[in-house]
Amino acid sequence: MRKTCLSLFLAAALAGCQTAPPPDAPREGAAAAASREAGFPAVAESLLMRALERSPEWSIYAGRYDDAATLTVPDAQRRAEDLSFAEAALAELAAFDPAQLPPDQRIDHMLLTNRFESTLWYLSIFRDWAWNPASYNVAGPIGLLLNTPYADEDSRLRTVMARLERVPDYYRAARASIEDPTPEHVELAIVQSRGALSVFGDGLRERIAGLGLDAAERATFETRIDAAREAIQGWIDWLEGEQARLAERGNARSFRIGPDLYEAKFRYDVQSDFTARELYERAVAEKERLHAQMDGITRQLWPKYFAGTAMPQDRLERIGMMVGHLSQRHVAREDFVDEIRRQIPLLAEFVREHDLLDQDESRPLVVRETPEYMRGGGAGASISAPGPFNPTANTYYNVSPLDGYTDEQAASFLREYNHWVLQILNIHEAIPGHYTQLLHANKTPSLIKSLIRNGAMIEGWAVYAERMMLEQGWGGQEPEMWLMYGKWNLRVVTNAILDYAVHVEGMTEAQAMDLLRREAFQEETEAVNKWRRVRLSQVQLTSYFTGYAEIYDFRERLKREQGEAFDLKTFHNRFLSYGNAPVPAIVGLMGEGR
Template sequence: MKKTALSLSLAAIFALTGCAQTTTQTDAQQARSVANQQTNEAAFKAFSDQFIEQYWQQYPEQSMYYGYGKYDDVITIPDAASRTASLAFIDTQLTKLHAFDLTSLSASLKIDYHLIENRLKSTRWEIEKFKSWQWNPSRYNVSYGFATILNSRFKSEDEKLRLVFDRLNYVPAYYRAAQANISDPTLEYTQLGIQQNNGAFSVLTDDLLTRVDSLSTFSEKEKAEFKQRFANAKTAIHGYIDFLTAVEKKMQSTGEARSFRIGEELYEEKFAFDIQSGYTAKQMYQKALADKARVTAQMIKLTDQLWPKYFPNTTRPENDPEAIATLIKHLSQRHVEKSQFVDEIKRQIPELENFVMEKDLLTLDPEKPLVVRQTPDYMRGFALASISAPGPYEKKENTYYNVEPLDGLTDEQAGSMLREYNHWILQILNIHEAVPGHYTQLVYSNTSPSLVKSIFGNGAMVEGWAVYTERMMLEEGYGNFEPEMWLMYYKWNLRVICNTILDYGIQVKGFSKEQGLDLLMNGAFQERAEAEGKWRRATLSQVQLTSYYSGFREIYDLREEQKKQLGQDFDLKAFHEEFLSYGSAPVKFIRQLMN
């Protein structure tokens, strides 16, 4: 049939009508899809809020760490019943979580999903397979909870002491359960448990009795009961210390004790839960070996540059490690006095804050104070410096920069430590721990709109950020691009790399103490006191030492990718603030959001 203009026009109209109908159907389908996604996301957010509340009920001590406050009067008795209840809670929550369609959630909520799942599964693995509740006596210590209450700036004296009053009632049962749990402990954790529980008496001091007596809000009956609970608690702590002391003596006399090495299978599993990296532990170990060689090569170049300045009349040794070590040893003589160690750290913090603001690297919040203090006794024996930050529910509380004083060390030990934390490295330490490292990152983390990301944060991201800022600050001109500062930075960075090598080497490959100290002292140019301290730390933890290097590598690589993609539009401050806005999420997930 011959087609006319009219028939063609009608055909076009019918075709357009069909397209309109199809378009309408597609729009309706899209609208339904969007509505379904919004419904699913709203349901997931409601689940998340409910989950966090129930999580704090199940694990009240953790709620205190994050400043929730509602369960500060409770101490969980660490017995078989609490472990059974924990496993039941985990199974129930995982069933609820897995009912959600992961594909229907936004990228940000997918991260929350993975973080919740990882926390639940890792807790179950800890209870059922890793079982450190049996062989790590140092995990039992009531000091932290009491200290958190007593250090609060926003609780009245009556409120503090009433919380202490309630918590004291749990202490005898807590330590009875702890003692019953201990089976085949490691010598190292037993000794740490003794040391740190002795530190409890620096928190539970007789001064508390005087403070209670002075309060008119406590009745005479309550004051008498407080004194009895206080005495019972101290007796329980002494009893646990005596128990551990007897266990320690037996292990030392027989020479038989559980090895602190956990082996490859447990190590890989713990690495997967703790680091949440795209790499296996073995792959990260191999990357660290390669980076160790690269950094050492940079140190050789800097040594060649600086040698004539410091040794104008001495021929440089042909052996590169010997030359590097000689130069570092010479430079390390520049350090503060033993008695001024903590004061010098206090002095440097404002300088770091001024540099960050002048270079416009990050926005700093002046209402979030950083308090440098000597590490409390109950926390000593693990790290020279650390940060105690407020949680997302107590954002106005102080952040504490804990520094172990050198007073208790011999002159020889203190001298070794001061050479390690010399004029240059002490500044890098303060960048790492304070500004713009841990302190700054944790302040930002508390502003994240997602409580899940703030609460179930990733240690590799937290440590990796602190390591990243060390290099970033030097790249931006901190230290005036002095080759001495860069040499010491590489020495410090080499330590981060060797942390990974050491941790994997000890736990999986069976490095001896001699091998470990050789790696740190001759491979990473560390002082003996620092190397000894790191060896001790490696026997008292697993995987955590790898978090510094793995997090740093992923953050630095992400920044370089962003710079390449954005070109002249790349803004360093914008990168930092967007990166930190996602809370302490694993870097691999932050990468997805930023890309």
């Protein structure tokens, strides 16, 4: 359920702590004076556009291609420039008192301030640029340029050719930046870098040969492809050497970030009214509530599926038996991706028939196999959505194929994504989950709220959409569907528990597998992937439950306050109209009638 989300600088600014100001950074005094003379919207827009210009990679993901030919080299000088730019930006923002701004502008001020403050924190304190080699990969933006028809093929290929020129410099900078990597992130970097080689393979050479590039351009392109592949392969070789060295040394850096870094990262990334500890405690309580609910459904279904079989005394055991039995109903291995494609229009029709929220049929969803350079992080499905500068581009539903699984692993995976759960997955990823929400976000008049994406709002909406669809009748109110929804929702809850417990409390692999397998009823393949994922990320796994809890609480409060006047479609459209802002900010805006 991981999503492809944008970061303001972190994809391009991945290392170092020098403080020499970049040529384009405003002086603090001049910035403050200019800010006082200009209205806040003009200053905010200026900051946003300067940030985009400084990060061609972010611009590409946002659908803006003005600087797409430039590849950012993540060296120490670049990190120093990013620090200086963020400090200067904060000085400009400090010229405005948020309390004196209208509510909508107040949120933009908060989003920009949080983003630049988090940039400083990531670069100078968290410093994952020094220990996470998986942060370095040139394939993503180039893959987007090759697959997004924002211009004719010749122009896009020339843009790619220009970016390729600095690929060797990019990987030299990456190698120089890594100081003390974790073994887990080295392994991920190797897997994804091997996938990156596929972007620069025969398919790209065939596209070059078939287009209007002259002989000199084709020769330059071929040379640069060869140099890029050599640089990536050299990076892989170096990573494999690091992997062997870390294994021999035996005392490598831990992937656990500890309580102080965790609370700070939660504050910057999630922007919730919860603290990380409060969210963890609520998740523990929600796990108990779900177990009680699922037990009631299991007792109801027992005579239907286990007539004549004694019901176990242990609650988790009897729920697990029922879940295991129902999980045997699933699609064939070879039909997995096709079944996802089949369900998407059915979900869209259900939303139309029940008038749940606005859709846009002019912007279809494309189901595809997950590109190789995106695989290996532990997520089987994700959404790649266009940014607001190119909102009509394709949105991709990435589905990882089961080709690399053994028969046993594939069977486990299909039991996890069984007949009922696969439907909930598609609600989450597609309609009316991520795909629908991001379409709405691209239409918000505030570029800031659209471009600065809050993961908890995005993930929380998708989780909320699952429950809302079942409440409205998807699945026919079958108890089997609600039992499997409980199992699925336990993933969200245990994500939050697992992430905090692993990184803050030192939960072991055995304890994690017990939580996932026995208490959340997950198949072994799913649990193993989640253990892998929690070692490769921090805080992101909490975003699902955080956003969901905040959205659901807000909706239920409005229903109590408005009574019969409450309209679900109006609530959904208004909520989604505020882009990707944090849920507490949206609650504030809707509460003030904005």
